[in-house]
Amino acid sequence: MIEILSTPSLVTVQDLGRSGFYRYGVCRSGAMDRLALAIGNLLLGNDRSAAGLEIPILPLRLRFDVDMNFSLAGADCGAMLGDRPLPPCWAARAKAGDILTLNTPLSGCRAYLCVAGGIDVPEVLGSRSTQLRETFGGIDGRALQKGDRIAAAGNDARLPKDGLGALPPAVALAAAGDGVTVVRVIPAAEYGDYDEASRAAFWSADWKVTGQSNRAGYRLEGPDLALSRMIELRSHGVVPGVIQVPAGGQPIIQLADAATMGGYPKIGVVIDADLWRIAQARPGDALRFVECDMAMAADAHDETEIYLAHLAADVSRQYRLATAWGVA
Amino acid sequence: MSASAASLEEPRITPLGSSAILFEAPGAFDIEHQKRIWALADAATGWDMVVEAVPGMTNLMLILARPPRDLTAFEALLRAAWDTGDEKHVEPTVLELPIVYGGEGGPHLRDVAEGTGFSVAEVVRIHTEPDYTVYAVGSHAGYCYLGGLDARLFMTRRKVPLVSIPGGSLSLAGMQTGVSASAGPSGWHTIGRAEISFFDPERQPPALLKPGDVIRFKAERVIV
Numbered sequence: 031m032i033e034i035l036s037t038p039s040l041v042t043v044q045d046l047g048r049s050g051f052y053r054y055g056v057c058r059s060g061a062m063d064r065l066a067l068a069i070g071n072l073l074l075g076n077d078r079s080a081a082g083l084e085i086p087i088l089p090l091r092l093r094f095d096v097d098m099n100f101s102l103a104g105a106d107c108g109a110m111l112g113d114r115p116l117p118p119c120w121a122a123r124a125k126a127g128d129i130l131t132l133n134t135p136l137s138g139c140r141a142y143l144c145v146a147g148g149i150d151v152p153e154v155l156g157s158r159s160t161q162l163r164e165t166f167g168g169i170d171g172r173a174l175q176k177g178d179r180i181a182a183a184g185n186d187a188r189l190p191k192d193g194l195g196a197l198p199p200a201v202a203l204a205a206a207g208d209g210v211t212v213v214r215v216i217p218a219a220e221y222g223d224y225d226e227a228s229r230a231a232f233w234s235a236d237w238k239v240t241g242q243s244n245r246a247g248y249r250l251e252g253p254d255l256a257l258s259r260m261i262e263l264r265s266h267g268v269v270p271g272v273i274q275v276p277a278g279g280q281p282i283i284q285l286a287d288a289a290t291m292g293g294y295p296k297i298g299v300v301i302d303a304d305l306w307r308i309a310q311a312r313p314g315d316a317l318r319f320v321e322c323d324m325a326m327a328a329d330a331h332d333e334t335e336i337y338l339a340h341l342a343a344d345v346s347r348q349y350r351l352a353t354a355w356g357v358a
Numbered sequence: 359m360s361a362s363a364a365s366l367e368e369p370r371i372t373p374l375g376s377s378a379i380l381f382e383a384p385g386a387f388d389i390e391h392q393k394r395i396w397a398l399a400d401a402a403t404g405w406d407m408v409v410e411a412v413p414g415m416t417n418l419m420l421i422l423a424r425p426p427r428d429l430t431a432f433e434a435l436l437r438a439a440w441d442t443g444d445e446k447h448v449e450p451t452v453l454e455l456p457i458v459y460g461g462e463g464g465p466h467l468r469d470v471a472e473g474t475g476f477s478v479a480e481v482v483r484i485h486t487e488p489d490y491t492v493y494a495v496g497s498h499a500g501y502c503y504l505g506g507l508d509a510r511l512f513m514t515r516r517k518v519p520l521v522s523i524p525g526g527s528l529s530l531a532g533m534q535t536g537v538s539a540s541a542g543p544s545g546w547h548t549i550g551r552a553e554i555s556f557f558d559p560e561r562q563p564p565a566l567l568k569p570g571d572v573i574r575f576k577a578e579r580v581i582v
Binding site: 051052154163166167216218264265266268277289291293294296301303331 | 370372373374375377380387410411413415417418426427428429494497498499500501503514515517518519531533539540557564565
């Protein structure tokens with residue numbers, strides 16, 4: 031078991047999210063940075079969709095009651111296992127009684143803690159993710175509180191003695207400019223309904239992530255985006271990544287906990303392969319959008335899959351070595 | 359200001375990011391087109407790579423297992439399936455739902471009266487008159503998008519969405535009206551309140567109503 035000693039932030043149990051329940055209005059939920067969760071799981075020899083903890087911005091302390099393999103991925107939060115610093119994207123073995131401290135990240139917005147076998151909570155509608163609005167999944171559908179105890183399902187993978195790391199995706203996967211998070215966007219149905227100046231501004235502006243940003247969506251601040259004609263849309267399905275523009279002219283990116291349907295005009299949609307970059311942008315950070323098409327998005331998807339396949343193969347090789355030579 | 363609802367001449371098929379597709383039906387916003395959308399959803403559910411086909415308001419979203427390199431194959435499938443003209447017929451469950459209009463649970467009832475030029479009593483009368491058909495379930499878990507709102511009550515969405523309205527809130531915007539299944543943000547005009555549970559993850563299916571079912575609103579009380 032793991033006991034939460036202090037958690038001022040909105041820490042939730044998340045896996046890769048729910049699939050197949052949109053028709054009942056159930057959003058995907060799941061990790062905001064699904065890539066980080068997958069990395070954390072692969073480092074432990076877990077299925078990449080096992081449940082972990084999503085830990086946004088603020089510090090967290092917890093205690094391991096039993097020996098346990100765990101990993102950290104996502105934001106570099108200056109983690110300490112007892113008095114031993116841990117690198118980001120790293121798997122290590124905790125001893126019973128060890129205290130893990132995650133500090134406010136130097137960069138990035140969300141850290142993920144994975145445990146051997148995944149966090150053991152019941153599956154609800156095909157997932158262990160916390161559905162905050164409808165209050166189900168995870169731990170009673172709520173964020174973790176001080177004193178909560180969570181169990182790992184466990185696995186028999188033998189971790190190398192000094193642990194095991196991954197090249198962080200921000201390094202491994204082609205990105206971005208200086209101090210700005212660059213994400214690829216496919217223009218959406220109403221793109222052509224925005225006036226020329228607005229379309230130009232959409233691609234050129236640095237969009238500030240405002241404080242009104244959470245798992246449901248990021249509200250951005252920048253130049254006003256104006257339609258060249260009034261339109262009132264019929265509501266339709268909305269997936270994470272859709273950039274809606276309410277009448278006020280300031281865009282909102284819909285994310286993991288977003289409504290499954292909506293009717294605000296949409297100027298574009300962030301491709302799936304870049305949603306993790308948004309999850310790691312925090313209030314005050316700047317986003318920039320670059321135009322992309324379906325073929326480029328498919329390439330980006332493949333690039334991510336290749337990165338994960340290489341990681342899984344590398345981890346598997348090191349686990350086999352540790353088992354064969356007893357170096358664990 | 360009343361909303362102009364433009365109709366498409368032809369089906370419009372656009373990417374919704376890298377792994378979803380939006381099909382928008384041409385023609386009027388009415389039950390005949392919606393029945394064709396339900397039939398299209400049933401057809402698309404069996405297609406390769408389609409994880410889920412999600413009906414909206416005379417439109418359909420396909421969620422795909424991975425990003426396709428282009429939409430050509432799906433465009434052909436969607437157009438052919440739409441052109442069959444097949445409609446899905448549903449044996450409806452009818453839900454009678456008592457509503458307290460206005461007051462704390464319906465803070466925008468007066469705005470709707472002012473915006474439409476009717477008295478509050480007339481707004482309530484016009485709103486309780488029709489049988490509303492569930493066109494789609496979505497937005498949040500168990501929420502029903504309803505067709506059948508009287509054109510005289512059409513209002514554009516509020517400029518600034520409210521951060522949260524409670525579950526059970528009855529609201530309207532554009533050509534649509536419905537009752538929130540849980541607390542959450544809303545850009546619509548909230549005009550009343552009901553006591554009802556539309557969603558339970560332990561129930562099979564988890565949503566109380568399905569597309570094709572019917573809701574009748576009863577004015578239990580009107581607070582002016």
